[in-house]
Amino acid sequence: xxxxxxxxYVAEVPGFERAQQSVGVYGGDGFSAMYVAAPGGGTVQxxxxxxxxxxxxxxxxxLASGGGGGDGGKVVCERDGDAWYRTSGxxxxxxxxxxGHVVRLTADRxxxxxxxxxxxxxxxxxxxxxxxxxxxxxxPDAGNGTGGEGAGGAxxxxxxxERGDLPPEGDxxxxxxxxxxx
Numbered sequence: 001x002x003x004x005x006x007x008x009y010v011a012e013v014p015g016f017e018r019a020q021q022s023v024g025v026y027g028g029d030g031f032s033a034m035y036v037a038a039p040g041g042g043t044v045q046x047x048x049x050x051x052x053x054x055x056x057x058x059x060x061x062x063l064a065s066g067g068g069g070g071d072g073g074k075v076v077c078e079r080d081g082d083a084w085y086r087t088s089g090x091x092x093x094x095x096x097x098x099x100g101h102v103v104r105l106t107a108d109r110x111x112x113x114x115x116x117x118x119x120x121x122x123x124x125x126x127x128x129x130x131x132x133x134x135x136x137x138x139x140p141d142a143g144n145g146t147g148g149e150g151a152g153g154a155x156x157x158x159x160x161x162e163r164g165d166l167p168p169e170g171d172x173x174x175x176x177x178x179x180x181x182x
Contacts, residue, residue, distance in 0.1 A: 003024070016116075047064045063088050
């Protein structure tokens with residue numbers, strides 16, 4: 001998937017469910033997932049990326065993008081326990097610095113209020129084995145050369161299905177011979 005295993009986190013976000021199709025890489029090797037509220041479709045973004053957040057850089061660091069990440073305006077920071085409550089325009093987030101990375105829960109204020117973000121920030125944690133299994137796509141089975149769905153084609157195992165429209169010689173481009181007028 002491209003995310004470093006130590007940067008994959010999960011959270012319980014009150015009133016929201018994780019959108020499985022949203023799970024993916026954030027930044028270089030970070031992690032991101034969107035949580036969606038059924039009524040109204042509001043979203044909260046959980047993101048984890050390498051870096052730090054402290055008193056010196058808090059107001060200079062933009063809110064995470066993708067979860068209502070602000071309008072590029074002034075960032076206001078307020079310490080709340082071991083996390084920062086941060087606002088910018090109509091967006092807000094809880095950001096908690098960890099050992100070499102920052103865990104963030106970001107939303108626009110209409111999607112989720114501060115209470116929801118604070119609750120989720122208190123619950124967010126590195127994914128355990130069962131949570132990783134539920135989050136990540138299946139790995140190919142190295143023992144028999146086949147893999148699960150999505151492992152590189154219809155049969156898995158990294159083998160692409162036979163297309164039938166590729167010429168046996170040349171650069172392998174499809175043969176698109178058409179008459180005048182297409």
